[in-house]
Amino acid sequence: MTRPRLRAFSGLALLASLTGCAVLPAMPAPVPSSVIPSRAPAPAPTSSGNLSPDGFDSAQRMAVRIRNIGCGSVSTGSGFAIDANTLVTNRHVVADSSALQLSTYDGRDVGATAASTAGLADLAIVRTAEPLPAAPELADADPAPGDAVTVVGYPLGQRLTITTGAVLGATTDPLNVNLGEVLVTDAPVEPGSSGSAVLDTDGRVVGVVYAKDAEGHSFVVPVSTLRAMLDDESAFTDAPTCT
Template sequence: MRTAHRRRALAPVAALVAVLPVVGGCAALPEPPAPVPTSVVPTAAQVPPPAADGSQLSPDGFDAAQRMAVRIRNIGCGGLSTGSGFALDEHTLVTNRHVVADSAELQLSTYDGRDVAAEAASTAGLADLAVVRTVDALPAAPVLAEADPQVGDPVTVVGYPLGRQLTVTDGRVVGEVTDPLHANLGQVLVTDAPVEPGSSGSAALDADGRVIGVVYAKNAEGMSFLVPVSTLRAMLGDDTAFAPAPTCG
């Protein structure tokens, strides 16, 4: 495919990825979403570690993927936007750069409706990634896959579309493409797992509950785009990859 043709083909992607910041972090909401019910959910102290066989399911029936998902509300100087994220460890979560940029305040909440105080956010210069340090402990963290998935592999996306209820959607990896927004990033993954505004920053998981990518965009055909776990791992291992997130003043 010639470069000019590729750019025309990806134009709707770029437009909608510019909307996925509308999709993920820049969709204005009329009012704060209602918290997830807490009556049937154990406290963080009761969350068991992953099973010895690598399964991420907990004995009480709650998937660790749900436990580690975080809803993010970005209170900016110009309005409110929402996104998703997931715990990397007890006091660190991963999300998209566009979800946390230009904020005056970040409001975080867990799957059980508990508020978590944010301490500091840092954004990557290369990929649409960010990390947020938290004051309060996050309920659970997933395992990062050792390698990127292959075409045809199953994928599950866990996040907060529209900034509301925690949702789990399934699909498959359908291919890879040069990142339409950040060409210097290289290849990103394409899946048919449904995502919506507010899904940006969601974890994409393999069949064993391991993170294989981070949702950051969708195109006009409803395909979702992932920063692959290999890129996430490389950037987390680079002390120079992240810088303090820009705020709105």
């Protein structure tokens, strides 16, 4: 696979300036003209589970929207619970923040108590003050080329959405050359999808979205890398904050 032109994205970086970090700007109304959503928005999630046409009934309950309040900008990303008080997302979603605002699929605000980022891969862990609604199972192995996958997250910082696709293969990570191979899928993602869980047909997490290329391919940290880093206490350090 040729090396793609790739960009990592944490979501909608607001262009409004802030006077310090005390005043929060409103969330943006228009979508930037440079962003073309790959799919129409999904129906708003409800308690009846209408976000789960593929059978992933727990997907909406474990997804978390992350708003990174920086000292001069605001961006959004996605994450997912791995236990009652821990969620996984991307390093670039939580880095350089003054505060992190978390919300669950049903609009409940959850306080963040700590954030840690990995040095090797674009991964981060956030600890929460309140319990998260649900946590998925991590798959034992990475998916194979051709396997169907579903991405669950908050593209463009808006409503909870799923997109589907398949694993196209693997490639050397162009953003973190020491990481090794990452997965490539054709499941559509947008800014704000960073940190989204990638699920297999049994609803198990097989990876974490972290980037896309100009051809619309999504790039995924595989679950084998996620598992290895979660098992290594030295893999994560305190997330950098803005000053």
